[in-house]
Amino acid sequence: MAKKNSKSKNNDNTIARNKRASHDFHLEERFEAGLSLQGWEVKSLRAGKANIADSYIFLKDGEAWLLGATFPPLIAASTHVVCDPMRYRKLLLKKREIEALVGKVERQGYSIIPVSLYWKKAWVKLSFALAKGKQAHDKRSDIKDREWKVQKERMMKHDTRKS
Incomplete structure (x- = not known):
């Protein structure tokens, strides 16, 4: 058998992203953790079915848990296992x-927000961040900055065509 061409490999290993995280929060410090999953959940993730948009992480008894993430089971998954798509998942x-x-959350008032879920080799990893909530005026200034960047790019593109 011939070897597969490594250049044709897809480098985007992302399963799910939380797009609202950067809109609703100031993301300060990022972390990466593994997830403790069941077999049907891994099958569901391989099919690309996951939602971490409304999820969050809480700390209890020296352990970190992911809540609110939805991994819907496949129809062809095992029939003898009870699949709970909203179960708590332990972070490794x-x-x-x-x-x-724990120190940052309890003393400094941070929240822990999942940012993305992705494959790293054969393992599922969760990228999360310490975050503080944004006020309405913070969101407006972010939108204004983003629109200015787009407008500036258009102006630069327009100027290069005249020359």
């Missing part, structure tokens, strides 16, 4: 990382 973090998160 080191004890020192969890202690640092």
Whole structure:
């Protein structure tokens, strides 16, 4: 058999993104964690069925848990396993990382928001961030900055065509 061409490989390993995270929160510090999953959940993720838009992470008893993430089961998944698409999923973090998160959440008032879910080799990883909520005026200034960038690019593109 011939080897597969490595250039034809798709580099986008993202399963799901939380697009509202950067809109609703100031994302400060990012982390990466593994997830403790069941077999039917992995099958569902391989099919690209996941939603982390309304999810959040909470810390309890020295462990981190993902809540609100939805991994809908496939129809062809096992018939003898009860599939709960909204179950709590444990994040696989080191004890020192969890202690640092607990300190920031309890003392400094941060929230822990999932940003993206992706494949890293054969493992499912969750990227999350320490975040603080944005006020309405913060969102308006972000929109204004984004629109100015687009307008500036159009003006630069227009100027290069005249020359």
